[in-house]
Amino acid sequence: MAETKSISMSVKIGTLKLKNPVMTASGTFGYGGEYADYVDLNKLGAIVVKGLSLKPRAGNPPPRIMETPSGMLNAVGLQNIGVHTFIEEKLPILRKYDTNVIANIYGETYDEYKKVAQKLTSAKGVHALEVNISCPNVRKGGLSFGADPKSAAAVTRKVKEVTGLPVIVKLTPNVTDITAIAAAVEKAGADAISLINTLTGMSVDIFTRRPHLKNVTGGLSGPAIKPVALRMVWQVLQKISIPVIGIGGIMNAEDALEFLILGAKAVQIGTANFINPQATIEIIAGIERYMELNGIKNISKLIGTFRS
Amino acid sequence: MKNVYIGEILRNEEIAQDCFLMRVALHVSFIDPRPGQFVMLRVSGLAEPLLSRPFSVCSFERQNRSCSLDLFYHVIGRGTQILAGLLKGTQVEILGPLGRGFEVAGHKKNIVLLGGGMGMAPLIYLAMQLNKDACSSSSAMYFYLGAQNAEAVIGLEQLKKLSFTIFTCTDDGSMGEKGLVTQIFLKDLKKFVPGETMIYACGPKPMLSALAKILQKTKYPCQVSLEERMACGIGACLGCAVAVKRSKKSSLAYKRVCADGPVFDINEIVWK
Numbered sequence: 006m007a008e009t010k011s012i013s014m015s016v017k018i019g020t021l022k023l024k025n026p027v028m029t030a031s032g033t034f035g036y037g038g039e040y041a042d043y044v045d046l047n048k049l050g051a052i053v054v055k056g057l058s059l060k061p062r063a064g065n066p067p068p069r070i071m072e073t074p075s076g077m078l079n080a081v082g083l084q085n086i087g088v089h090t091f092i093e094e095k096l097p098i099l100r101k102y103d104t105n106v107i108a109n110i111y112g113e114t115y116d117e118y119k120k121v122a123q124k125l126t127s128a129k130g131v132h133a134l135e136v137n138i139s140c141p142n143v144r145k146g147g148l149s150f151g152a153d154p155k156s157a158a159a160v161t162r163k164v165k166e167v168t169g170l171p172v173i174v175k176l177t178p179n180v181t182d183i184t185a186i187a188a189a190v191e192k193a194g195a196d197a198i199s200l201i202n203t204l205t206g207m208s209v210d211i212f213t214r215r216p217h218l219k220n221v222t223g224g225l226s227g228p229a230i231k232p233v234a235l236r237m238v239w240q241v242l243q244k245i246s247i248p249v250i251g252i253g254g255i256m257n258a259e260d261a262l263e264f265l266i267l268g269a270k271a272v273q274i275g276t277a278n279f280i281n282p283q284a285t286i287e288i289i290a291g292i293e294r295y296m297e298l299n300g301i302k303n304i305s306k307l308i309g310t311f312r313s
Numbered sequence: 314m315k316n317v318y319i320g321e322i323l324r325n326e327e328i329a330q331d332c333f334l335m336r337v338a339l340h341v342s343f344i345d346p347r348p349g350q351f352v353m354l355r356v357s358g359l360a361e362p363l364l365s366r367p368f369s370v371c372s373f374e375r376q377n378r379s380c381s382l383d384l385f386y387h388v389i390g391r392g393t394q395i396l397a398g399l400l401k402g403t404q405v406e407i408l409g410p411l412g413r414g415f416e417v418a419g420h421k422k423n424i425v426l427l428g429g430g431m432g433m434a435p436l437i438y439l440a441m442q443l444n445k446d447a448c449s450s451s452s453a454m455y456f457y458l459g460a461q462n463a464e465a466v467i468g469l470e471q472l473k474k475l476s477f478t479i480f481t482c483t484d485d486g487s488m489g490e491k492g493l494v495t496q497i498f499l500k501d502l503k504k505f506v507p508g509e510t511m512i513y514a515c516g517p518k519p520m521l522s523a524l525a526k527i528l529q530k531t532k533y534p535c536q537v538s539l540e541e542r543m544a545c546g547i548g549a550c551l552g553c554a555v556a557v558k559r560s561k562k563s564s565l566a567y568k569r570v571c572a573d574g575p576v577f578d579i580n581e582i583v584w585k
Contacts, residue, residue: 032550032551033549033550034549035548035549039547039548039549039572040547040549042314042315042547043314043315043316043547045314055551063566063567064551064554064567065554066554066556067541067542067552067553067554067555067556067567068541068542069542069551069552069553069554070542070543070544070550070552070553071542072362072363072364072391072392074361075360075361075363076363077363077364077544079544079550079552081550081551081552081554084551084554084567227363228360228363276363276544278545278549279364279365279544279545279549279550280355280363280364280365280544281317281406282317282408282545282547283316283317
């Protein structure tokens with residue numbers, strides 16, 4: 006159809022321009038290359054890579070995952086190759102693709118966040134930083150930063166001080182009032198907010214009477230958390246004016262559209278990548294088809310059209 | 314670009330106590346799996362199980378216009394209970410073949426396979442390949458097969474068609490010798506010269522761990538195929554971590570069963 010060509014799906018997150026609003030969620034797409042056999046990476050709005058720390062991290066002992074009703078628990082423990090190896094070995098591969106590379110970063114101290122941000126800012130081929138203040142798996146780590154408006158704002162400020170790249174702050178849902186954290190992070194200078202990270206959960210093996218995960222608790226993701234994510238995105242949108250990226254249980258284009266209609270400028274696809282490595286591409290095609298069927302030529306005419 | 318294949322169940326039946334054989338018809342473009350490789354399988358359109366499940370390739374046959382894949386599974390939890398109820402004609406999504414398979418060493422004088430319980434699945438496929446392999450016609454091939462009891466023995470009929478010397482054992486002595494497969498093998502170990510032997514093993518963790526202990530201070534090369542819960546099968550989720558001995562080069566202590574394995578050198582693994 007000739008009309009298909011005239012459909013624009015491009016969106017802007019601060020100064021970051023995306024060809025479409027579909028990104029991969031950190032920790033579900035490796036460093037990109039893992040999916041290159043299944044997905045034309047050039048078609049993605051952005052690739053958000055596995056969370057990077059200053060030093061490589063071995064991660065948690067197994068078992069690390071467990072399927073639960075309409076979802077899964079994971080306690081990978083931020084296993085990653087470290088920022089140095091990422092820049093040396095993975096970034097050159099990613100630079101070959103015509104897509105945005107968003108580096109998800111993580112630290113145990115303010116200083117570590119700063120150092121990781123600095124290293125990635127001076128590397129060629131990183132288009133934005135996503136700051137993980139919310140990973141629930143490492144006791145000393147993210148949770149303490151993301152659960153308190155003051156420390157969440159402090160991390161944001163420290164990272165902003167050392168980078169000119171757009172800074173996206175990824176929020177944890179495991180808090181009493183997510184809108185307070187969102188407002189604090191916005192005030193501290195964040196360019197965008199992404200939410201939600203996983204919900205802390207657990208699962209018990211009734212035969213051994215032990216936890217299914219060695220770490221006992223883990224992060225719940227998948228379709229089970231979508232209604233919670235939608236509610237939180239909706240609440241946060243009413244409190245802040247910087248762009249919001251919706252994450253949580255998006256399995257298909259319909260799910261993604263729910264977030265976009267609410268007002269999320271973009272979405273991230275996580276657990277769906279595990280179930281169908283081509284989920285991102287199918288979601289992009291599905292959004293386009295929806296726009297076509299509904300006579301929407303520009304995605305900006307769809308985003309935030311929620312009627313409450 | 315690789316794709317997810319839609320397969321159709323041709324057979325899905327109980328072949329031993331709680332053990333099922335599923336035969337899936339696939340499009341002719343499906344790549345021939347190497348022994349030790351696996352596939353991720355999911356039932357099309359079902360919300361549960363949500364995640365695909367990994368299964369070793371137990372057999373693969375290619376016809377003119379299609380091919381078919383045999384998988385074994387043990388009904389153990391929700392996911393496999395649902396699989397067991399599937400009827401002929403049901404569509405399944407198959408991703409694969411995945412992982413690094415066995416290194417087939419057909420030139421060794423002695424080829425020894427040790428299989429326990431469901432661990433038989435990849436070894437049957439390996440045994441069929443070794444049997445076909447011209448090089449191995451000069452090799453002596455041995456198969457040590459262990460199960461809980463006679464009802465739980467799987468794969469024996471297929472093996473009998475191949476040129477293996479078979480030793481069967483069960484925990485309760487209801488078939489073959491009474492005892493663990495590793496114990497039976499240990500009694501024969503001295504018959505094999507390390508430099509002329511290749512050992513392949515797959516089975517429950519305690520069995521592989523016992524084998525690791527037996528081979529610890531010897532020079533027998535041994536490849537083991539491991540199993541772990543996994544979500545993606547392609548190296549992204551990091552769910553299927555296995556502890557490995559630290560090498561000097563890297564300080565990372567975990568490898569991925571899916572992408573770095575599922576076949577490993579037995580000495581590389583940290584057995585607890």
